[in-house]
Amino acid sequence: MADLRLLACFAHPDDEAFPVGGLLASNVAAGRRVRLVTTTLGEEGEIRRLELSCAVRALGLESHELLEYRDSGMAGWDANNHPRAYINANDDAVVERLVREIREFRPQVVLTFEPGGLYGHPDHIAISKHATQAFDLASDRGAFPEQLTNGLKPHAPQRLFYSARPKGFRLEWANKLRAAGEDFPLPSPEQLDHGNPPEEIHLTLDLSAHLETKMACILCHRTQVAASWPYHRVPREVAEWVMGREYYIRSRPDVSAGETVPEDIFDNISPD
Numbered sequence: 001m002a003d004l005r006l007l008a009c010f011a012h013p014d015d016e017a018f019p020v021g022g023l024l025a026s027n028v029a030a031g032r033r034v035r036l037v038t039t040t041l042g043e044e045g046e047i048r049r050l051e052l053s054c055a056v057r058a059l060g061l062e063s064h065e066l067l068e069y070r071d072s073g074m075a076g077w078d079a080n081n082h083p084r085a086y087i088n089a090n091d092d093a094v095v096e097r098l099v100r101e102i103r104e105f106r107p108q109v110v111l112t113f114e115p116g117g118l119y120g121h122p123d124h125i126a127i128s129k130h131a132t133q134a135f136d137l138a139s140d141r142g143a144f145p146e147q148l149t150n151g152l153k154p155h156a157p158q159r160l161f162y163s164a165r166p167k168g169f170r171l172e173w174a175n176k177l178r179a180a181g182e183d184f185p186l187p188s189p190e191q192l193d194h195g196n197p198p199e200e201i202h203l204t205l206d207l208s209a210h211l212e213t214k215m216a217c218i219l220c221h222r223t224q225v226a227a228s229w230p231y232h233r234v235p236r237e238v239a240e241w242v243m244g245r246e247y248y249i250r251s252r253p254d255v256s257a258g259e260t261v262p263e264d265i266f267d268n269i270s271p272d
Contacts, residue, residue: 003271007107009131011123013052021214022207036064054220098134114162160252167195202261208244
């Protein structure tokens with residue numbers, strides 16, 4: 001299985017943890033090679049760099065790359081205007097870098113955020129756009145041909161998956177935690193609208209077998225985990241229900257009407 005390769009492309013340190021840590025851990029446990037590309041430092045500099053390195057080790061990833069753009073912040077924040085903010089990066093430059101990653105690592109599967117960025121974060125939306133474009137261009141000899149003069153070859157990944165969450169997930173989580181005795185805040189009206197319509201989601205994966213690994217990865221990101229973080233206090237079945245389930249959309253190839261997407265994202269892919 002060592003020749004099955006997954007390239008995960010995300011925006012911030014901790015993006016590999018909260019939404020997709022279970023899937024990454026399960027593929028590592030299955031013997032697949034997993035590489036992570038993170039486009040920003042999350043703007044706490046060396047602290048976030050160390051946290052990310054800790055998370056990569058906790059998940060057992062083969063390697064990771066940090067592109068070191070600046071966290072753009074949420075829509076409307078002053079950080080949006082910083083000249084080094086990821087959302088202000090040259091699109092072609094980012095896509096070229098991701099195409100190189102694909103041509104060098106030669107993954108069969110690529111993973112990133114769904115186009116809405118889970119909850120509208122501009123950097124999440126940007127990495128979804130850039131990774132999708134790179135997925136489509138990496139096999140094209142006419143795309144960034146200078147890369148091919150240095151020994152790289154075009155490469156066509158077979159599948160592109162998006163990390164997603166179903167609309168209403170924030171309220172479901174809050175109610176589950178409150179029922180377990182946690183004083184967890186209810187989502188704002190704006191947050192209630194976060195997520196994808198359920199019919200757009202192709203996979204709801206139970207990854208609770210990898211919950212300890214995922215939580216260890218999350219806890220590496222100490223600047224992002226509040227002292228009131230509830231998941232180590234609630235009963236395990238509650239933590240499994242909230243943290244052990246992950247949601248995915250298969251973007252490439254298209255899912256035809258009536259098709260069932262296998263839970264194994266590498267299903268029927270032969271090692272090369």
